[in-house]
Amino acid sequence: MRYWSILFALAAVFCIGVFAYAPFSPNWWLPNPPGEPHHVVSTFGRDIDSLFLIILWITGVAFVGTQIALVWVAWKYVDGPGRVATYFHGSQRLEVVWTIIPAAILVFIALYQMGAWASIKFRGSMPKVQPLAEVTARQFQWVIRYPGPDGKLHTPDDLYTVNDLHFVKGKPALIHLRSTDVLHSFFLPQLRVKQDAVPGLTIPVWFDSDRKGDFELVCAELCGWGHYKMRGKVTIHENQSEFDEWHAKALAEQNRSQLAVAAGPNGR
């Protein structure tokens, strides 16, 4: 009978083992640039990851403690010849202790992370920069509209790309997120950004990166049969001139193809 506790111990050891191994493998741990499994590329990504680690340690200690207690009682107090159960209904002191301590820890976590949340999502704390682009989600693509040479959105010289997001390393990027049909969600796993795109709302989202590279844009809200392949490419340029170079090239491409197709009267 007592060996049943080993089964419970086995499950707990498996769970702990998985989380002990995970940080050592870049494909198990949080998604980060290849070769640098512990390098988070975005500013608030660092806040999010450190918060994740704090909660992982706190819950880890709670997990280990409760599982040890459970395995211990299952081993120690198992039915056997001569064993008599003790007769008691509880302990007020213990109830108070195990109410106040978890309550204090939970309130600590709650208050501790409030600042990070406010700095990421509150509109007042968003960087005061010109929007990089307007990102419009639709089944099943990301239409991204950058300001043209005049630096303003919603003018005839805007640059449009599909599933292709570009921004510059080290500069906060602010986008206006919209949806034209159903709910979508703008998810950059390596940058720890997630925000639903809601029909009828224009939601500002900001992020940055301290590293150039290519990442992926994922739709994280079920949006229909093609949801699984609503994937975009994210390119982070080393500096502004590299971005400008790409922008000019893309714009030239766009205007050329427009001339070839229709040559509209006002350049739209």
Next chain:
Amino acid sequence: MSDLAHAHPQPHPAPDHGHASGHGHDDHVHPAPSNVLSKYVFSTDHKVIGIQFLFSGLIFFAIGGLLALAVRWQLAWPWSDVPVLSRALWGNPSWGYRMPPESYNKLFTMHATIMIFFVIIPLLTGAFGNFLIPLMIGARDMAFPKLNMFSYWCMPFAMVFIIYSFYVEGGSAEAGWTSYPVLSVARWATPGSLNGQTYWLIALLFAGVSSLMGSINYITTIVMLRAPGMKMFRMPMTVWAMFITALLQAFALPVLTSALVMQLLDRTAGTNFFQPFGHTVANAPPVVGGGQTLLWQHMFWFYSHPAVYIMILPGMGMVSDVIATFSRKPLFGYKPMVLAIAGIAGLGFIVWGHHMFQSGMNPALGATFMLSTMMIALPSAIKVFNWLGTMWGGRLQFTSAMLNAVAFVAMFIIGGLSGIFMAATPVDMHIHDTYFIVAHIHYVLFGGSTFAIFAGIYYWFPKMFGRMMDERLGKIHFALTFLFFNGTFFLMHIIGLHGHPRRIADPTLYDFLNNPAVTGMNRFMTVNAILLGLTQLIFAFNFLYSIVLGPRASENPWHANSLEWATTSPPAHYNFERIPTVYHGPYEFSVPQHATDYLPQTEPRPPQAGPIDPVMGDA
């Protein structure tokens, strides 16, 4: 001292027992119906209705489980031929029987819908609530037996609609079990929204009506029909949990019902509650008038977050009873346990926004929902400590029921702790809508609710069917289920924190997921899921075999105290020959200087045992 007041049991208790008066019950023993139809089919007997819920729930459990296996197959080996199912479900030879992506969306949508609305809620509240409440409080039946019958017979309508929806044009609903608009209301947005979603809504309306009638019955029965001496604070935890769950249902369900009706009207009557002004999807004509997309999410989660507690609280109650019985020890902190359930239920009404942290809802509102969500972990923690305290110093008997109950505690710890990650709004930004939440919900609903259902079946099977289940098979079933359950669901935490989104048909499309580790984990989970499914065949065999050929059960095979064990197995139509009188709470195990290690609620406590702690105990 209430014990002294009952020192002389009276055949007809004095009227000062108020609600719990036994008057009238003894005089109105209805004979069991002799007609087969009214005895087993359209029965008003709570025991028969409970067993009807049990059978239909278990059948749907098998259906929901098979859908999940098809989901797992696709994730492990994307776009490969699913054995058997491929040809049966999407048998189109022109695409080589490969699963179309919309079928994948249907699979997870219907898996969740069936498991939540047709398996877990009906099994916990429908099957165990119906069967146990009158027996445990010493009543002859529910307060409204006919309403109870209607409550069950709403379910077949729901079942027919949900199964029929697979066969309508466009197939079944595929907007997720949450059915977020606009995807679910715009008919051309995806094939399942063409017709399937309408049937989904109608099915859920029927299931909701069933739950609502049940909950009204439970509340009334528990308040009005308790046996003499059965004070509220002498009720078993199962009854307390069912009572509070019924209150949750009664207050939350109307909101879901109105949301379902609103969506149904949007889809069929041309109203527009959930789309912005002039909105158009998939080149359909623009809608008339203007609505709000997030409105649905608020209304849906105002019900569905309490629904998560509807799916766990009865399990907590049942597990408390099983653990106390097989620890041969009074429940540790009976009153704190009751208060914790009430606390979870109360807080459960003000945490729904934590499903909407990334939804575009005002982030300041997110901060307040975060605080209430953090605090709801507290009563859950208190319950875990009390279960450990109950086992501490006990004399643990690892029966199949006890093993499943201990597994509930062990696994609920994981499900509870992983909730804290998502309650922290910034961390939720990363893990929201990833496999981390899939892991969390399965640790609560399988690790929690389902192990509680298994514990409940092993524990009350003798009372339900008058026969014992096979303990050896029960233990084999438990050990394999426990191992394969962890093998199936634990690694979901890892791929979730690595960013694997939920509800995508093919993870290999993404560079950050297309690596041997994630693919390997997905395959490992699928193999475990298949083995987990096969293990349930042991349970099915044990269950069906024991109903017919199991050894006969005695009245009280586990030496438990609560009232259902004070009558025959299975109980007669009228439950109790005479309504019992109750002298103390249900957890008087191992009372010192008592001949046996249990003391049924129908026997007075020996005076030398001393008074029960009035703050902690069930006095």
